[in-house]
Amino acid sequence: MCLIFTCGEHTFRKEVEGYEGITCQCHNCGNWAGHVIKSNPWFTFCFVPVVPLSIHGYHDVICNICHFAQPLENRQDVQAMKRGVEGGGNIPMQNQPPPPQQQGGPPQGWGQAPPQGQAPMRYG
Ligand SMILES: [Zn+2]
Helix, strand or coil: CCCCCCEEEEEEEEECCCCCCCCECCCCCCCCCEEEEEEEEEEEECCEEEEECCCCCEEEEEECCCCCEEEHHHCHHHHHHHHHHHCCCCCCCCCCCCCCCCCCCCCCCCCCCCCCCCCCCCCC
16 A cells, blocks of 8 residues: 555554464465564554554454465464463462461360469479
């Protein structure tokens, strides 16, 4: 697309959280060179982005070799990859300390008489 007058379109692309480093197969050329990229197209005026054409953008699987773009929603296998990452155990676990347990033995008066003063010492 080379619609360059005074207005046009510019697409911001960045990696999608959760899909970093995931390589998937391109359905166009068959190479494992696809990456999930989030695209945010903007309407540009005099080459300055002014209006986002898509509020949330959209996710594409873009091939690095043939630059074939495919909507992520059509790639269930790629979405499964993300789920696999989430379940792979690479998520940093939040080490929550166990709740404090008050274990000081049975409360006083339970089972045995509480100590009432010191027994008198007897010599002899
Ligand atoms: Zn390709």
